[in-house]
Amino acid sequence: FQSSYTSTPFTRGVWSPTRPSVIFLGLASGAIDIWDFSDQSHKASLSVSVTSLPISSMCFLRHGDLAVDQKLAVGDAGGNTHVHVIPKNLVRQAGKEFENMGKFLKREEARVRYFQSRKQELATEKEQIEKQAQMMSEEKDEGDKGKATVDVDKADAAAEEAYQKLQAECLEELKGM
DSSP, rough: OOOOSSSSSSSEEEOOSSSTEEEEEEETEEEEEEEEEETOOOSSSSSEEEOOOOOEOOOOOOOOOOOOOOOOEEEEEEEEEEEOOOOGGGGGGOOHHHHHHHHHHHOOOHHHHHHHHHHHHHHHHHHHHHHHHHEEEEHHHOOOOOHHHHHHHHHHHHHHHHHHHHHHHHHHHHHHH
């Protein structure tokens, strides 16, 4: 998935141990964005401010029954640890969440593969267009060289004709003296 733009960078992330469609992302601002892909995939479902320092680590405490009591330990850049109890709606799976998340990931993988192949196709097409433009430019330059040679020859002929005419006039003037 691709998150929407945020001016605050993500520093850490951890998947829920009981919900395959929930991910917790720590921010440099000290907040945690909670993404629930069974709810929406274009933005965080919930954002919680934890500390004023950047989040440096996150880990679920693995004791007892995680389906009943789930705790997230969050460390900040100041060396402090904050333990948060996760609400029940972010702990219990709903319906066919596992299968639906699998389908979501397959769609995202297909989308990424499509865009990668399309990017490659466009790069190849751009390269071909640039080659064609270069070839046309070279052909035009060669045509211009031939035309320039013809133009130079015409100019030389015209200059020679003007010289001969001027020479003839001078000779006539000299004869008349």
